[in-house]
Amino acid sequence: MALSDGCSDCGLDINDEYAYMVHWQIWREAGRPKGCMCIGCLEARLGRVLTAEDFNWEIPLTYRSSHGRSERLISRMRFNRDGSPVVLSGIALEEWNLVLRELDNV
Numbered sequence: 553m554a555l556s557d558g559c560s561d562c563g564l565d566i567n568d569e570y571a572y573m574v575h576w577q578i579w580r581e582a583g584r585p586k587g588c589m590c591i592g593c594l595e596a597r598l599g600r601v602l603t604a605e606d607f608n609w610e611i612p613l614t615y616r617s618s619h620g621r622s623e624r625l626i627s628r629m630r631f632n633r634d635g636s637p638v639v640l641s642g643i644a645l646e647e648w649n650l651v652l653r654e655l656d657n658v
Contacts, residue, residue, distance in 0.1 A: 560585045561593035572625060573611040574602070591625050602628040604638035615640070615647045 566576050568587055574594070579585070582597040595601055607614050607629055614629075621629075631637055640648055 557595050558588075559590040560587035561597075564590045564593075565592050571613055571621060572616050572629070573608040574606050576610050578602075578606045587597060591622070591628060603631060603633045604629055605632050609638075609640055612647075 572591075578594075578598070582589070582594055585594075585597070589597075591602060609615060629638065638648075
C-alpha cells in the first residue's frame, strides 16, 4: 500500500523513501497540509530543521524498520534539539535499534 502520491508541496515521490509521523502540533505549525510531505518541504514550512522530539514515537510507522527512510530523515530522528540522542523505551526502542543496526550494516 502506498503512503501517498507524493509530497503535497513539491510533488516528490515519497513512497518507499520516507515514512514518519510528527506530533499534531508540528503539523499545525506547518499549516495543516493536506496529504503527506517530504522532510524538506515540512522543514521549509516550519522554518527550522526537524528533531527527534518532533516525531510521534507512539505511532509504529515512525519506528518500524520495515519502512523506507532517507538519510536526511534518519539524521533528524536520531537527535533532540539540544543535540542529545533520542531516548526510547519498549517496542519503539527495540524496533528503532533494528533500524540503526541495518544502517550500520549498509
